[in-house]
Amino acid sequence: MMSKFYCKWCGSKYSSVSSLTSVSCSKNPEGKKHALYEGSEKSQYVCKCCGSKYSSLSSLCSVSCSKSPTKKHQPAL
Numbered sequence: 471m472m473s474k475f476y477c478k479w480c481g482s483k484y485s486s487v488s489s490l491t492s493v494s495c496s497k498n499p500e501g502k503k504h505a506l507y508e509g510s511e512k513s514q515y516v517c518k519c520c521g522s523k524y525s526s527l528s529s530l531c532s533v534s535c536s537k538s539p540t541k542k543h544q545p546a547l
């Protein structure tokens with residue numbers, strides 16, 4: 471069972487999906503709340519738009535992406 475849930479826009483970590491999706495996210499370009507990252511926990515996260523690799527979801531999310539339609543890196547699942 472997964473016990474940690476991450477926001478795909480900012481990398482914030484929550485212990486449940488319901489708490490993650492009830493909190494507003496400053497980096498979500500589509501809406502106001504955190505959105506669940508549906509991939510598994512990894513040692514390395516890759517942006518699906520440009521292929522850049524990061525050691526954590528939060529560092530991937532903190533950098534802008536020149537190839538992404540949202541201007542943010544988007545983690546591959």
Ligand SMILES: [Zn+2]
Pocket residue numbers: 477478479480481482494495496497498503504505
């Ligand atoms: Zn977020």
Ligand SMILES: [Zn+2]
Pocket residue numbers: 517518519520521522534535536537538542543544
């Ligand atoms: Zn990228």
